[in-house]
Each structure stands twice: as structure tokens, then as C-alpha cells.
Amino acid sequence: MFKIQTLNKISAVGLDNFPRDSYEVASELGNPDAILVRSADMHEMALSANTKAVARAGAGTNNIPCKDLAEKGVVVFNTPGANxxxxxxxxxxxxxxxxxxxxxxxxxxxxxxxxxxxxxxxxxxxxxxxxxxxxxxxxxxxxxxxxxxxxxxxxxxxxxxxxxxxxxxxxxxxxxxxxxxxxxxxxxxxxxxxxxxxxxxxxxxxxxxxxxxxxxxxxxxxxxxxxxxxxxxxxxxxxxxxxxxxxxxxxxxxxxxxxxxxxxxxxxxxLPHLGASTPEAEENCAVMAVKELRDFLETGIIVNSVNFPRVTSESAIPAGGTRLCIPHKNVPGMIAKFTTILGDAKLNVAGIVDQSRGDIAYAMIDVDGKVGADTLKALGDCEAVISVRPIYA
The missing domain is CATH 3.40.50.720 (NAD(P)-binding Rossmann-like Domain)
Incomplete structure (x- = not known):
């Protein structure tokens, strides 16, 4: 069950796209996996260590500390063109x-x-x-x-x-x-x-x-x-x-x-900041923001992020396998470290995508079989790794 915290009123047309059997959505929520925001100022907000993403239902992200969140491995999305x-x-x-x-x-x-x-x-x-x-x-x-x-x-x-x-x-x-x-x-x-x-x-x-x-x-x-x-x-x-x-x-x-x-x-x-103040724009932004969060939480892909690289994959997670989502510092040799650790664990790598944006990089590695706790810890202990998130098929 993914937990989504809303910091502003978000259009129900968008929120309805969260499946009720696998998502909990509320304005007051402890340890959210992701946050949906419009205009609320997040610069002084203390985020839970469990928070993996923030989606802004709009284009501008001045109200979000994007660089600081990138260093913590939190992906910030916006919704360009929706309004x-x-x-x-x-x-x-x-x-x-x-x-x-x-x-x-x-x-x-x-x-x-x-x-x-x-x-x-x-x-x-x-x-x-x-x-x-x-x-x-x-x-x-x-x-x-x-x-x-x-x-x-x-x-x-x-x-x-x-x-x-x-x-x-x-x-x-x-x-x-x-x-x-x-x-x-x-x-x-x-x-x-x-x-x-x-x-x-x-x-x-x-x-x-x-x-x-x-x-x-x-x-x-x-x-x-x-x-x-x-x-x-x-x-x-x-x-x-x-x-x-x-x-x-x-x-x-x-x-x-x-x-x-x-x-x-x-x-x-x-004017009192009326630019996107139409019901149609609010709905469009909410729908896009929800899709971005669902795609990221469920499959690891990143589209329309302002602080992380775009990372997509045409391949599904291998049946019975694991997709490893690893934000890390953009330094040489990281993929070699990851594949060595997975090889030592007798795990076959089915596919790798790794992209960078400035000082931040993001690896998405598909593995045949379930990656266990010891291997996850070994990956997380690598110097320059920010976090490791497994998605199991």
C-alpha cells in the first residue's frame, strides 16, 4: 500500500486515478511514499525518510527545495504543458x-x-x-x-x-x-x-x-x-x-x-496569480502528476522530473524478478560496482539503464530473481549511493 500525502487541494479527477486497493491518499499522513503539492511552501518542511518523490501539480517548482531533495534521492516532478x-x-x-x-x-x-x-x-x-x-x-x-x-x-x-x-x-x-x-x-x-x-x-x-x-x-x-x-x-x-x-x-x-x-x-x-486557475487546468495537472507518481512508484521510471534525469524502459520487470532503483552520485565506476555485487550474489542482470543529470545519476537495473536483504545492503553501502529501492514483480 503506497501512501500519498496532499499538501493542497488536488482535483478529484486526478486523485481518482490512484487505485484504492493499493494507494492511501490523505492530507494528514505519516511517512508518505510521495507528496502531491500545488502552491504549499516545502522549503522548511521536514520530509519523512520514507518519502521517495514529490509531484507538483503545475509547472513551476520554486516552492520546492529541488536540489536539496535530489541529494536525498527524492525525485521532484512537475507537469509541463498541463496548464x-x-x-x-x-x-x-x-x-x-x-x-x-x-x-x-x-x-x-x-x-x-x-x-x-x-x-x-x-x-x-x-x-x-x-x-x-x-x-x-x-x-x-x-x-x-x-x-x-x-x-x-x-x-x-x-x-x-x-x-x-x-x-x-x-x-x-x-x-x-x-x-x-x-x-x-x-x-x-x-x-x-x-x-x-x-x-x-x-x-x-x-x-x-x-x-x-x-x-x-x-x-x-x-x-x-x-x-x-x-x-x-x-x-x-x-x-x-x-x-x-x-x-x-x-x-x-x-x-x-x-x-x-x-x-x-x-x-x-x-492579478492574484490566476494563470492556471481554471478547472480544466487543475484537472489536467492532477491527472499528469498522479500518472508520474504511479509510474515511478510502481515501475521506477522517471518522466518530467526537474531534479533527476529522464529514465525509462520498454521492458517490464522480469517475471519473478526485481527492478532495482538506485539514485547515486554521478561518479565513474558505479555500474561496475553494482554488477559485481549482483554477480557475487549469483543474480543475473537482465537489463540496465543509467542516466545522469549534473551531479545526480539514477540506475534502473532489472534482475532475474528476488534480490535479498544482504545484497540490498551491499548495494546501499557503496560509496556515492544515495538509496536503493527494490520493486518486485
């Missing part, structure tokens, strides 16, 4: 809101025209000139990051008649194939900053991307640029952005990350 359509739709709305000041127009109507009765139509005609905004057609949208979300945003903007330029130094083949052929790829961020009328950001927050929208990058942008950030709050230096808004350099900013300094500014629209 892409929800975020894409909100980005398109944000671009429109940055262009046409309908929120301020609505506030004006509700306050200035209240109680005016038959005068409303005339007053509205006189007042509407305060809320003029440009059309999107023919304008240039710069998309920073062309993953699942960025690619969808780019394609939709093309359909709206915009010129789209994109930047992504890590553009995957899958993402490239999904892009409309009219999207132009630029080789540097300056190619976005100097040419775009609208800029939307779709990259993770890392040491390299933190504060990428700052005084220096804002300086080379077009006057009147409109900036959309529904990715991560830390990608923008708020003080620099606010100064650019107040000077008129930036015509509008829409962010999913409210900040005290941004509130009640007519040129800034703050």
Missing part, C-alpha cells in the same frame, strides 16, 4: 487589457456615471476619449521562452494578426515543430527588447533569469512598450519597472504577481 492553454488564454487577455484600458473605463463608468440617469449616454460619449488604446493587429509581440505556453501564445498572436518574434536558447524540437511558420526566432534578448511593442515572458526563474526585466533591459526597449509577466514575479525588478511606468517608457504592465508598489497605478494591472 498551458489556461495560461495562454490569460496571457492573450492580458495583452488586450494592456492595450485597451477597459478596466479603468469600467471603473470610470461605475463611479462617474452613477446616478446620472438620462445623461449617461451623453456623458459616456464625452468621456470615452480618456480610454483610447491601440489595436493588436500589425503590432510586434516579443515572446521570451517558447515552451508549451510561449509557443501557444505565439501561435494565437499570429492568428490575431500580430507580428511575432520569439527568443529561446533552449528551444526543443517539439516546441519548434509546434510553432507557426510565421513566428520569427531571434538569437538574443536584445532582439526582443529593441523591436517588440508588447513583451510576454515565459521562462522559469533561475539565477540567470531573476530580474531580467530591469533598468538596463528597459532602457533599450521601445518607448511605450507593454510588458506582460504571468510567469514568475522574480523575473521583473519591480522598482525598475515602476520607474519605467511612471516615466512613460512602459505604457502598461500586467502581472500575475501583485506587489504593494504596483497597487492603484492606472498603468499597472495586478
Amino acid at each position: 498551458a492553454n489556461a495560461v495562454k488564454e490569460l496571457v492573450i487577455l492580458a495583452i488586450l487589457l494592456s492595450s485597451r484600458p477597459v478596466i479603468n473605463a469600467n471603473k470610470w463608468v461605475n463611479t462617474e456615471l452613477k446616478g446620472k440617469g438620462d445623461e449617461i449616454a451623453t456623458l459616456a460619449e464625452k468621456g470615452k476619449s480618456k480610454f483610447v488604446g491601440p489595436e493588436l493587429k500589425g503590432k510586434t509581440l516579443g515572446v521570451i521562452g517558447l515552451g508549451a505556453i510561449g509557443a501557444q501564445v505565439a501561435n494565437t498572436a499570429i492568428a490575431l494578426g500580430m507580428n511575432v518574434i520569439g527568443y529561446d536558447p533552449f528551444l526543443s524540437v517539439k516546441a519548434a515543430l509546434s510553432l507557426d511558420h510565421n513566428v520569427k526566432i531571434v538569437e538574443t534578448l536584445d532582439g526582443i527588447y529593441t523591436k517588440a511593442d508588447y513583451i510576454t515572458i515565459h521562462v522559469p526563474q533561475t539565477d540567470e533569469t531573476k530580474g531580467m526585466i530591469n533598468a538596463s533591459s528597459l532602457k533599450i526597449m521601445k518607448d511605450g512598450v507593454r510588458i506582460i509577466n504571468l510567469a514568475r514575479g522574480g523575473l521583473v525588478n519591480n522598482a525598475d519597472l515602476l520607474a519605467a511606468v511612471n516615466s512613460g517608457k512602459v505604457a502598461a504592465h500586467v502581472t500575475d504577481f501583485a506587489d504593494e508598489s504596483f497597487l492603484n497605478n492606472d498603468k499597472i494591472i495586478c
Whole structure:
């Protein structure tokens, strides 16, 4: 019986994919095998030694200490693309809101025209000139990051008649194939900053991307640029952005990350982190996260991990055999050590997959026959081995 702890409310559509006869799922659970999380902060959370994996029902993993968990052999999964359509739709709305000041127009109507009765139509005609905004057609949208979300945003903007330029130094083949052929790829961020009328950001927050929208990058942008950030709050230096808004350099900013300094500014629209807040996205993320955990716990395979390498196998665990799942430090000679120990135990190795990611590696070894406690201990005692988990067929 696998134990799954939920740290946030997770869609029942996803949780229903855990077989009830072999999984226990609860928010209060001791010694869980795995954890399902959305937004809960895990940085100060003490994990049970029994915890083998964490799955984030969403794309970002800033709330999870991924590197620390990797060193403990805990695999962290995310669900890339599961909420892409929800975020894409909100980005398109944000671009429109940055262009046409309908929120301020609505506030004006509700306050200035209240109680005016038959005068409303005339007053509205006189007042509407305060809320003029440009059309999107023919304008240039710069998309920073062309993953699942960025690619969808780019394609939709093309359909709206915009010129789209994109930047992504890590553009995957899958993402490239999904892009409309009219999207132009630029080789540097300056190619976005100097040419775009609208800029939307779709990259993770890392040491390299933190504060990428700052005084220096804002300086080379077009006057009147409109900036959309529904990715991560830390990608923008708020003080620099606010100064650019107040000077008129930036015509509008829409962010999913409210900040005290941004509130009640007519040129800034703050949203309460609504990017993936649709029932469809929550269901999609939960379904994917549950599948990732089940695949890992039941078969050892790793797909969509942010701190471990991708490791899969087309072969099933040998009948009556054992699959050994061994996270270890990425140092030479580990496989030789493992096969020597298994050979000394008179166990035949049916298959080996070993992949690395930075300092961490993960071996998945199929063995004919059941691996006993003494052999498991010998494997675990190897220098650089983090843990050993047997899965018996």
C-alpha cells in the first residue's frame, strides 16, 4: 500500500486515478511514499525518510527545495504543458487589457456615471476619449521562452494578426515543430527588447533569469512598450519597472504577481496569480502528476522530473524478478560496482539503464530473481549511493 500525502487541494479527477486497493491518499499522513503539492511552501518542511518523490501539480517548482531533495534521492516532478492553454488564454487577455484600458473605463463608468440617469449616454460619449488604446493587429509581440505556453501564445498572436518574434536558447524540437511558420526566432534578448511593442515572458526563474526585466533591459526597449509577466514575479525588478511606468517608457504592465508598489497605478494591472486557475487546468495537472507518481512508484521510471534525469524502459520487470532503483552520485565506476555485487550474489542482470543529470545519476537495473536483504545492503553501502529501492514483480 503506497501512501500519498496532499499538501493542497488536488482535483478529484486526478486523485481518482490512484487505485484504492493499493494507494492511501490523505492530507494528514505519516511517512508518505510521495507528496502531491500545488502552491504549499516545502522549503522548511521536514520530509519523512520514507518519502521517495514529490509531484507538483503545475509547472513551476520554486516552492520546492529541488536540489536539496535530489541529494536525498527524492525525485521532484512537475507537469509541463498541463496548464498551458489556461495560461495562454490569460496571457492573450492580458495583452488586450494592456492595450485597451477597459478596466479603468469600467471603473470610470461605475463611479462617474452613477446616478446620472438620462445623461449617461451623453456623458459616456464625452468621456470615452480618456480610454483610447491601440489595436493588436500589425503590432510586434516579443515572446521570451517558447515552451508549451510561449509557443501557444505565439501561435494565437499570429492568428490575431500580430507580428511575432520569439527568443529561446533552449528551444526543443517539439516546441519548434509546434510553432507557426510565421513566428520569427531571434538569437538574443536584445532582439526582443529593441523591436517588440508588447513583451510576454515565459521562462522559469533561475539565477540567470531573476530580474531580467530591469533598468538596463528597459532602457533599450521601445518607448511605450507593454510588458506582460504571468510567469514568475522574480523575473521583473519591480522598482525598475515602476520607474519605467511612471516615466512613460512602459505604457502598461500586467502581472500575475501583485506587489504593494504596483497597487492603484492606472498603468499597472495586478492579478492574484490566476494563470492556471481554471478547472480544466487543475484537472489536467492532477491527472499528469498522479500518472508520474504511479509510474515511478510502481515501475521506477522517471518522466518530467526537474531534479533527476529522464529514465525509462520498454521492458517490464522480469517475471519473478526485481527492478532495482538506485539514485547515486554521478561518479565513474558505479555500474561496475553494482554488477559485481549482483554477480557475487549469483543474480543475473537482465537489463540496465543509467542516466545522469549534473551531479545526480539514477540506475534502473532489472534482475532475474528476488534480490535479498544482504545484497540490498551491499548495494546501499557503496560509496556515492544515495538509496536503493527494490520493486518486485
